[in-house]
Amino acid sequence: MNTAVATPSAPTDRHADAIDRLRRLLNTSLCGKSTVVDQVLICLFSHGHLLLEDKPGLGKTTLAKAIAKGIGGRFARVQCTPDLLPSDITGFNLFNQKTQDFDFRPGPVFSEVMLADEINRATPRTQSALLEAMAERQVTVDAIQHRLADEFFVIATQNPTEQHGTYPLPEAQLDRFAMKLSIGYPDPSAEMELLKAARESEGEASESDGPIFDEGQLRQIQNEVASLYVDEKLQDYLVRLAAETRSHPHIVLGLSPRGMLTWQRAAQSRAFLNHRSFVTPDDIQDVAEPVLSVRLGIDHEDPLPTIREILETISVPEYTVPE
């Protein structure tokens, strides 16, 4: 047996250290949820927004705060209620008696990481104001445009839709999110660890550490992810998968071109996280569930079997010499 084993080396390891630290930080905040943490990172690096569909108390706020701390940005939180107005999110102009002029009071969207809790309890009007801000990365108040931060990252949470007093997000709005995740309950051993850690860290200054990322580093990573190589065969694979979602009998609303772009970006992001400078079919398949479940109109309760079925039906590109 030979000992010389060749492995494809990591493409760019400049950010490896920072990413590892961020991952550790998130892992300590969300005990025993390393898969979710990885997907959150994929979403973050692919410059998309995240929708969490979960019950209260599972660590959504902790996660958002940890991300904000990690990337060194401001953190804002909006608790969505039916009486929440768009201006409560975007900000508003206040007449300044001294200057005899309107001063702009920026809303929570003017932060790096924003948590919109229970977004489906807000009225559709407020929802669309927020979603527009997410898509355009700018808000317009009284005909004046205000740019948001480049790193602007929204984590929205959503209650299960059957509950009273909710306004379910329309599919077109859902497309603005890159992924939908569910954190779920930790397993018993992780819960034990959580309890232990909570007792030990009581009283310690949790914000003792500074931000992990340098200024602009996140933007840099996002740019690198966007330019990561995707082979033509894999793009063809994506196109075939998208076509299948559009013709599948159980899917009412297929994948939009925007959704396809998001999917490719998420796959690039996953490849980046795995220290690869090219995308593989595994990247595409791995991010398919969170990317597709947020935007496909599937007439089943649980979209996952349909998504898996599509992945199994469409053949992955041949492992042949690229042309």
Next chain:
Amino acid sequence: MLPEITRSSSPALHAGLIALALLAAATFTLADADGESSALWLAVSLLGQSGVALVAARHVRKLDRSLDKAPWVSPVLLIVFAISLAWEPLQRSLWGTGRPFEAITIFSLKNVMLAMSAVACWHRYGAWTLLTSLFVIIFSASMASSPAIRLMVVLYVVGIVLYLSVANWESLRSRLLPTADNARLPRNWLIAFTLLLVTGLSLVSVTENSVASAVRGWVPSSGGTGGSDPFARNGVGDGEALVAGTDNIQSFAPIDDAPFLQDDKPSLYDVMDDSYEEPVISKEIQRSVALPPEFASRIKEHAHSRTEKASREFSTLRKSKEASKSKVSDIKSTALFHVAGRTPLHLRMETYDLFDGVNWHPVPDDERVTETRMIERDGRHWVDVNSTPSVIESFWGPESHAIKVVNLDSNRIPAPLHVTGVHIDLVERADMYDWVQDGLICLNRDTLPALVPIHLTSAVLDRQMLVEEGYSTLGIGEKNYRCLPTHPAMEQIAELAESWVQGVPSGWPQVVAIESRLREHFKHDRGKTFSDETAFPLQQFLFEEQAGPDYQFATACAVMLRSLGFGTRVVSGFYVDPDQYDQRAQHTPVHADDVHFWPEVLVHAQTWATLEPTPGYQLRQPPPGLIARLRSALFTVFGWMSRHVGMILTGLAFALLLFFSRVFLLDLTRTLHWRWNARGDVRTCVLSTVKLIEWRSRIVGNPRASGMTLKQWGTSPHFGDSSLQDPWGSFIALGEWAAFAPSLPCPAHEADVREQCDSIVRTMTRRQLAEWQPVRSSRVHWLKSSYNRILHLIQSMSIQSQDYTGAHS
């Protein structure tokens, strides 16, 4: 209906379409050349058109990726058509060669078809290519019928069936089965079916051996069964469609008004002398000729009637020198005449009734029937030869034969016994024919016309039915058929005959007993002659030599039957030997060697039966029924097998060896192929390693599903503990790099990568992979999965129909 071929038709389907189009084009090119173009020119044009089509197809496929929708191709097709048309005047002026109009049109259509096949990735043109190729191949098949063309048509048929089933399957797969993972194309079955079909059809259509000919005989329209079908197409050279040929004697072909050729051809008697040596005039002939006085006078008369005519006419009509272009001597055939129809056959030329111990004397010309009568059957004029109305019903028929004379100088028509009709095209007058003897007809001219088909219909006496009817014949017939020479040895011969039929019931069984005794216990020796001193050759043949030529057999049989009281006669003529059958021309030539003597026995007042006491000659029997034929085919097969036991066992052993070691051999071939590929680019080396391992794994029951990535597959429990461990784990990463990162350099040293590939191929053998399989695939498992597949198919189809009905309601 054509299956819909999606716009992005798979490369395999497109390639199949191009192959079909090229096959059709090649068939047309071959048929168009008709054996006149040189092989070089043929090869150049075949390679040229294939090359242009393939290059164009490749180019179009590349173009397809950059285009949003199918472009306008019709102008290009029109230009191709116009250029093809314009080629013809150019060709005529440059080389002086040309094509007929229909060939020009099809030539242009063929070129358009090739152009369409190149752009067939757009589904509209795919369907049109298919249709046009079908038209071109049908046209080509009707233009020529050489074995090569037949083979190509067969290949095309097989190809199109395969293409349609694959296309249909693909469209089913994409439409009906959302989870088509289970529904793989039954490739093995398709391949096996194709091989079987190709072998069978090419065997039948191309080979000239008797197996193929026998298979052809089962086709009702081939004429091989003796049946006649008014809608049959393949009847040229056979049956009523039989016509004469002037250029090639083998053709028996397309005109029925071939010139009556004249030449110095041998008569029946010349042929007999050539075959049996000159007759000997015995010195003691006076002693042995001992015929009753009433017959002795007739023989004298016969001798007188042979005087030549003294005066001859002078004709004022003289032949021009150019007129006689075609002469019989130009024909390169050694045959006297050719016979189309079922063989064996005894064709009668002369009958003899009186035997004086040495000589047989011919039956005098028939006085009873003075006039021949013409009747019309199926719009043709036939001579009605129902001269011997029979009361017994043991006949089968009528059966038709055709005779084409080449070298025979006789005006008698060689015909089988029980001939019922004679027809020569355009010869409609009854006075052109004349009677010779019972059932023997001649033409009222010096010789039979050469190369003109003479059609005959005849009935066959079913000997089996004679036995069943218990037919007894004793003491019937005119005296001359029962007359025996008065020779002292005759008593001895009569005793011998009595001893041979001892215990045999009288009648037909006795005839059969004498005949079969001669066949079984005497030896046929054509060259044997008896010395001049022999007064009574028959005695010497029967008691001393027990071997001799066929006329001795005939004589012995006839004389012995006469001694038992049967009416017999001896017939000379020709034996049409089934072994001489020419399968290509589908007729049997008759040579001078085929001159033959045989006896006939009277089974009823006017009904004669042919006997064949000479070993090696067969009698014509009514064709066997289906069961009899099957039985004889079975016997033939078993007979052949028993004669070739060694060969069969060796072949079987070899085939079994091949079958059971097929996986090993395939593995060996693939590994060698891998080794060859691995010498190239490092990327190719990695990917061919992936392919090899995938194949080995599939063989042991762990195929990579189409929706599965290499990593998912490689890390499954089917790979045992090695999942994601080195070197397999890092090799998967290498495979991903090789397949999906064309611009990135090799992540490790090339030598290391090659060594790693080598180690993977050496360690991940089939045996190793099989050991890792959690569940061995068994036949039960296979059955179960097939059952599940069918269930799944039905289920998804019912879901589909529910959806549709739901949508409609």
